Amino acid sequence: MVFWIGVLIFAISSLMFAFLENRRYRQNMFSSHVFVSFFTVISYFVMALALATVSAENGQPIYWTRWIFYIGSCSILTIDIATIAKKPNVKKAEVAVFTALTMFCGFLASIIITLDRWWFFGLSTAAYIGMLYTLFKPSNEGSSNISSIMWFVLLTWSLFPIVWVLAPTGFGIIAADVEAILYLALDLVTKIGFGIYISTMR
Amino acid sequence: MVFWIGVLIFAISSLMFAFLENRRYRQNMFSSHVFVSFFTVISYFVMALALATVSAENGQPIYWTRWIFYIGSCSILTIDIATIAKKPNVKKAEVAVFTALTMFCGFLASIIITLDRWWFFGLSTAAYIGMLYTLFKPSNEGSSNISSIMWFVLLTWSLFPIVWVLAPTGFGIIAADVEAILYLALDLVTKIGFGIYISTMR
Amino acid sequence: MVFWIGVLIFAISSLMFAFLENRRYRQNMFSSHVFVSFFTVISYFVMALALATVSAENGQPIYWTRWIFYIGSCSILTIDIATIAKKPNVKKAEVAVFTALTMFCGFLASIIITLDRWWFFGLSTAAYIGMLYTLFKPSNEGSSNISSIMWFVLLTWSLFPIVWVLAPTGFGIIAADVEAILYLALDLVTKIGFGIYISTMR
Numbered sequence: 001m002v003f004w005i006g007v008l009i010f011a012i013s014s015l016m017f018a019f020l021e022n023r024r025y026r027q028n029m030f031s032s033h034v035f036v037s038f039f040t041v042i043s044y045f046v047m048a049l050a051l052a053t054v055s056a057e058n059g060q061p062i063y064w065t066r067w068i069f070y071i072g073s074c075s076i077l078t079i080d081i082a083t084i085a086k087k088p089n090v091k092k093a094e095v096a097v098f099t100a101l102t103m104f105c106g107f108l109a110s111i112i113i114t115l116d117r118w119w120f121f122g123l124s125t126a127a128y129i130g131m132l133y134t135l136f137k138p139s140n141e142g143s144s145n146i147s148s149i150m151w152f153v154l155l156t157w158s159l160f161p162i163v164w165v166l167a168p169t170g171f172g173i174i175a176a177d178v179e180a181i182l183y184l185a186l187d188l189v190t191k192i193g194f195g196i197y198i199s200t201m202r
Numbered sequence: 203m204v205f206w207i208g209v210l211i212f213a214i215s216s217l218m219f220a221f222l223e224n225r226r227y228r229q230n231m232f233s234s235h236v237f238v239s240f241f242t243v244i245s246y247f248v249m250a251l252a253l254a255t256v257s258a259e260n261g262q263p264i265y266w267t268r269w270i271f272y273i274g275s276c277s278i279l280t281i282d283i284a285t286i287a288k289k290p291n292v293k294k295a296e297v298a299v300f301t302a303l304t305m306f307c308g309f310l311a312s313i314i315i316t317l318d319r320w321w322f323f324g325l326s327t328a329a330y331i332g333m334l335y336t337l338f339k340p341s342n343e344g345s346s347n348i349s350s351i352m353w354f355v356l357l358t359w360s361l362f363p364i365v366w367v368l369a370p371t372g373f374g375i376i377a378a379d380v381e382a383i384l385y386l387a388l389d390l391v392t393k394i395g396f397g398i399y400i401s402t403m404r
Numbered sequence: 405m406v407f408w409i410g411v412l413i414f415a416i417s418s419l420m421f422a423f424l425e426n427r428r429y430r431q432n433m434f435s436s437h438v439f440v441s442f443f444t445v446i447s448y449f450v451m452a453l454a455l456a457t458v459s460a461e462n463g464q465p466i467y468w469t470r471w472i473f474y475i476g477s478c479s480i481l482t483i484d485i486a487t488i489a490k491k492p493n494v495k496k497a498e499v500a501v502f503t504a505l506t507m508f509c510g511f512l513a514s515i516i517i518t519l520d521r522w523w524f525f526g527l528s529t530a531a532y533i534g535m536l537y538t539l540f541k542p543s544n545e546g547s548s549n550i551s552s553i554m555w556f557v558l559l560t561w562s563l564f565p566i567v568w569v570l571a572p573t574g575f576g577i578i579a580a581d582v583e584a585i586l587y588l589a590l591d592l593v594t595k596i597g598f599g600i601y602i603s604t605m606r
Contacts, residue, residue: 090231090232093232094232094233094237097237101237101240101241101244104244105244108244108248112253116251116253119247119251120244120247123243123244123247126240127240130220130236130240
């Protein structure tokens with residue numbers, strides 16, 4: 001099962017980041033990537049054991065718990081990105097709250113199987129746009145600070161709602177197991193790939 | 203339905219505050235009122251779709267989800283008020299935790315339909331008093347900082363538990379639809395009215 | 405019932421700490437112990453009223469809500485301990501997130517009654533070790549800052565998972581009522597005893 005592969009990979013990456021961040025940053029950095037990977041391990045365990053799912057109207061299972069854990073892991077990631085973009089603390093807080101709201105509305109959109117779910121997909125999208133706007137908006141000092149990292153984030157993160165729309169959560173064009181593989185690939189890129197890139201860049 | 207009116211009004215106010223706060227405060231202020239309105243939009247959507255309710259002993263529906271969303275929106279509001287009152291950061295944190303506990307106990311009091319709910323109404327009141335005490339207590343430097351804003355907050359916020367007691371959540375003297383109208387009026391005053399007043403004051 | 409005794413004791417300790425912390429610290433300290441006791445009051449009320457429990461395979465009740473409230477109370481406690489150990493703010497945040505993850509996985513381990521619960525017991529233990537490591541690791545400046553308080557915390561906190569393993573949540577060697585007494589004793593030592601010691605020390 002693809003979820004167990006996710007458990008294994010993110011367990012290893014948790015330990016790897018714990019080792020890397022313990023060695024490098026000394027006392028002055030938050031070990032973001034350890035926590036991002038650890039949240040993802042718990043999330044994949046819950047999905048691997050199929051502890052809480054609902055059935056889509058086409059009978060396919062929906063693993064809505066994923067979005068609860070994204071509230072934690074993705075908020076940490078976007079605070080990290082806002083730090084790289086040298087945003088002030090209030091903007092980091094805004095970016096984190098927008099990310100949390102994006103994932104929370106994503107959770108509501110996933111657990112609801114009636115057509116009403118599209119309202120929450122819309123609210124999630126609105127919060128996501130708010131997050132991107134806050135992140136990409138140039139600060140007053142004139143420096144844009146829009147690095148290649150931010151374009152990478154914009155492109156890879158925006159694939160999540162596309163998978164959501166194609167999967168049983170949306171139109172049900174792809175099956176739940178294909179969905180799981182696609183999300184795993186995206187999780188690998190946005191969480192482990194991004195983490196390694198950031199760690200080596202610094 | 204009154205909840206759909208709430209969705210519409212708070213969707214508009216979200217956009218309005220996004221426009222106002224984007225134009226005015228530049229990079230150095232947290233866009234509190236955008237988030238307060240956005241939390242409220244989600245809350246009213248959940249109630250409009252009647253996604254999660256319990257039945258009071260008199261058969262009337264109880265929309266307990268409201269109190270979950272107040273944890274987010276009202277904590278942001280009280281941090282805002284504490285900022286205006288020039289409280290130090292630790293006191294802002296205390297005020298936010300007291301507010302979150304008030305709303306969390308309000309949620310427990312609302313979802314429980316037996317007489318035991320009154321225990322949690324009591325705990326919610328205790329946390330509310332703790333919040334008001336922390337907010338109104340003069341700081342050491344002698345300046346009281348108790349502005350007219352804080353009296354406005356004390357008066358309008360204290361109407362929420364009165365509606366709760368009269369509504370199906372409490373003694374069931376007023377019906378669920380009257381309750382919804384009263385809460386909407388209070389939400390308009392404490393969230394949009396307050397937000398506009400603060401925005402023009404600054 | 406032992407839970408009502410807990411309600412009573414922690415209600416008194418909430419008021420006691422509110423009095424002590426209001427008198428002593430003036431405007432510059434977070435009233436940690438008031439909140440720790442208040443979270444615990446709510447937790448014991450929920451258990452006393454048996455509002456949400458599951459049955460272990462041996463038929464004994466499992467009060468899993470306890471672990472939800474520990475997320476709040478124990479995070480506040482470990483931030484307090486990290487403050488005493490003079491950790492920088494990022495390390496305080498790490499300690500708090502590790503504590504929250506410990507308790508969250510403890511909640512999952514408690515609400516799941518199949519053998520799968522041991523996976524989450526393992527994840528909880530991993531987060532607990534991460535928390536202890538962050539707390540005990542000497543800072544770069546060479547000062548170890550490992551006080552007698554931290555050994556006290558290590559010893560008393562580590563008894564919680566031992567009770568969990570012996571109780572219906574684990575192997576079911578001890579009954580639910582004995583478990584409740586042991587947890588109450590540990591809560592008294594780690595929350596009220598610790599709070600009084602810290603308050604008099606300062």
